[in-house]
Amino acid sequence: MKITVVGVGSMGGAIIKGLASSSADEVSGLNPTNPRVSRLADYLHFKLFTTASEVVEYQPDVVILTTPANITVAVAKELDGLQPNTIIISAAAGVRQYELKAVLPNNPVVTIIPNTPVAVNAGTIGLALSADVTGATRDNIIYVLNQLGDIITVSEDQLDIVGVIGGCGPAFIDIFMDAMSDAAVKHGLDRQTAYQLIASMVKGTGALAYDTEKSPSALRDEVTSPAGTTIKGVEVLEKHGFRFSVIDAVNKANGED
Numbered sequence: 001m002k003i004t005v006v007g008v009g010s011m012g013g014a015i016i017k018g019l020a021s022s023s024a025d026e027v028s029g030l031n032p033t034n035p036r037v038s039r040l041a042d043y044l045h046f047k048l049f050t051t052a053s054e055v056v057e058y059q060p061d062v063v064i065l066t067t068p069a070n071i072t073v074a075v076a077k078e079l080d081g082l083q084p085n086t087i088i089i090s091a092a093a094g095v096r097q098y099e100l101k102a103v104l105p106n107n108p109v110v111t112i113i114p115n116t117p118v119a120v121n122a123g124t125i126g127l128a129l130s131a132d133v134t135g136a137t138r139d140n141i142i143y144v145l146n147q148l149g150d151i152i153t154v155s156e157d158q159l160d161i162v163g164v165i166g167g168c169g170p171a172f173i174d175i176f177m178d179a180m181s182d183a184a185v186k187h188g189l190d191r192q193t194a195y196q197l198i199a200s201m202v203k204g205t206g207a208l209a210y211d212t213e214k215s216p217s218a219l220r221d222e223v224t225s226p227a228g229t230t231i232k233g234v235e236v237l238e239k240h241g242f243r244f245s246v247i248d249a250v251n252k253a254n255g256e257d
């Protein structure tokens with residue numbers, strides 16, 4: 001399948017890295033001339049376009065839009081001329097399917113919110129299908145996204161909150177990991193060992209929750225031994241409003257004033 005990623009920045013680059021590990025597809029990118037993107041294209045061996053008209057001429061089977069959200073509809077408009085069965089997958093946060101349909105009326109359009117772990121095929125991808133996306137078109141979308149990670153299918157009006165949790169979430173976890181590493185260094189670990197330790201701990205914590213499907217509170221209870229060390233740390237997190245900080249970060253990222 002010919003897949004073109006439009007906008008090879010953080011997210012577009014992560015998607016290309018994830019797709020590059022599969023040899024079954026022909027992956028390409030579109031980005032205005034940029035040495036960073038040219039280096040990535042050389043390194044990962046993908047075809048790089050610099051204008052929308054080259055992409056139209058190339059006639060990809062799937063276009064993934066990862067341009068800045070505020071220009072994504074205008075960028076989609078430049079792709080007018082794609083064959084009608086080219087699937088449009090937009091990852092632009094907050095851009096609605098009807099806005100893209102208005103400029104590409106003949107193409108199947110779905111919206112997603114992926115996250116940066118797609119680069120290592122361990123992404124979480126919120127997917128909002130649309131009524132006209134069925135059969136082989138739907139199967140092809142699932143085929144492409146399945147290469148990148150777990151698909152969580154939701155209605156379009158749920159995609160914003162799914163995007164905040166799944167899409168912004170890695171940044172929140174990264175801040176937590178960075179703070180943990182400062183604490184580890186304070187107590188004598190070297191930085192590199194701290195990073196490995198913490199990344200492994202977070203990976204395992206996620207895997208345990210995912211595989212067992214136990215609630216986070218049940219899993220936390222398993223760690224907090226009576227009169228043990230963990231509960232002392234939990235008390236401090238509660239004292240400093242850790243939970244409220246997390247909830248309010250999600251509120252604000254989701255557009256609350």
Ligand SMILES: NC(=O)C1=CN([C@@H]2O[C@H](COP(=O)(O)OP(=O)(O)OC[C@H]3O[C@@H](n4cnc5c(N)ncnc54)[C@H](O)[C@@H]3O)[C@@H](O)[C@H]2O)C=CC1
Pocket residue numbers: 006007008009010011012030031032034065066067068069070071072075091092093094113114115116167168
């Ligand atoms: N970074 C993330 O974790 C996530 C980002 N997204 C969405 O992905 C999109 C991109 O976000 P980032 O990658 O973070 O931004 P970014 O700024 O890193 O990447 C945007 C890329 O688009 C390119 N670009 C600008 N104008 C273009 C045009 N006319 N044609 C083609 N390419 C063009 C830029 O040169 C840049 O390489 C946004 O819509 C965002 O909502 C969605 C989920 C997660």
Ligand SMILES: O=C(O)[C@@H]1CCC=N1
Pocket residue numbers: 093163164167168
């Ligand atoms: O920060 C952003 O706007 C994008 C959308 C989700 C994650 N990153």
